[in-house]
């Protein structure tokens with residue numbers, strides 16, 4: 001591989017620097033002239049450690065009409081990601097060593113981003129019997145994070161056993177917090193808008209009750225719990241108190257919960273249907289504050305591609321979920337004050353360093369230093385772009401941001417020194 005020279009990138013905390021990459025690793029940082037190196041002009045661009053997504057639905061195996069590991073990681077690279085954690089709710093479910101190894105192998109073959117499979121907590125996500133957690137942990141996929149996402153690990157004894165099990169090897173449970181008895185038939189956030197529209201409501205307490213319970217279980221067992229897609233102000237309070245007591249808990253927020261509200265349901269457009277649902281303006285404000293402060297540790301996309309027949313139908317029949325990988329960075333920057341006010345160090349912390357640490361991905365989420373793997377992304381803080389669904393790399397089209405002008409573009413993404421994205425486009429196509 002020829003050397004790569006990135007000229008004049010804005011390095012967080014270091015100012016404008018050149019960066020030489022050799023054999024997939026950072027070789028030198030400073031003022032560099034290197035003959036024979038492939039040069040990338042990064043004038044005016046901010047260099048971030050490659051983004052890491054804790055929560056991606058890649059849909060393979062089983063729903064390759066909605067997304068594949070190939071198409072999903074291609075979308076990830078375009079969004080600035082160098083690693084994604086693939087959720088277990090595929091068909092078959094990723095509840096065995098065989099499935100997680102298959103997903104990891106597909107990720108390697110595609111080559112757009114590292115794919116770290118998440119294993120299911122329970123067999124078939126059914127919440128009855130623990131999945132082969134040990135076998136997945138010891139497999140070539142080296143699974144550390146387990147989740148029944150899409151479903152809550154509702155049964156407290158199953159949750160307790162899962163926590164005790166993963167604690168033995170330093171793993172963690174990522175909980176989709178939703179008390180199912182409180183959300184039966186729910187279609188959108190329970191509140192003034194659901195009352196007006198006559199749609200059954202999804203009360204915030206369904207999320208908060210499970211978060212409160214699992215904070216207690218984390219403290220009782222000493223095991224690690226990560227809360228997926230936190231969406232309410234009261235959830236933030238509970239997590240804040242838990243952290244103050246020293247509980248071993250972390251939390252993520254999704255871009256859509258940082259920007260959109262339940263008012264969007266007035267359109268009856270199912271693109272806005274998501275689980276947990278879009279909440280109130282007051283929740284959005286608290287989530288933004290908690291992300292800036294660090295009470296919420298990370299941004300995670302919950303990238304949830306759906307085929308047209310599952311989304312372009314009446315609200316009640318539509319599947320919940322929306323695309324996220326290609327828009328997450330832009331929405332995060334908006335939520336953290338917009339491109340002129342945003343603190344890029346905080347962006348790097350919440351979208352890369354901290355999620356990498358939570359997932360245990362040691363080669364990711366690292367600011368460039370001589371010797372570190374060259375996993376990073378170059379973003380143009382001054383550029384804007386308009387979301388055109390047909391232009392997205394995802395196989396699906398269910399973005400709630402269609403037609404919106406968003407700040408910040410991803411100019412280039414590098415995975416171990418190899419460009420996956422260059423000049424905002426996929427650098428080198430791989431076959432599926």
Ligand code: DOR
Nearest residue numbers: 057150274275304320321
């Ligand atoms: O909106 C959602 N979609 N929430 C989830 O928890 C699952 C996801 C999916 O798999 O589509």
Ligand code: ZN
Nearest residue numbers: 149150176228
């Ligand atoms: Zn979920």
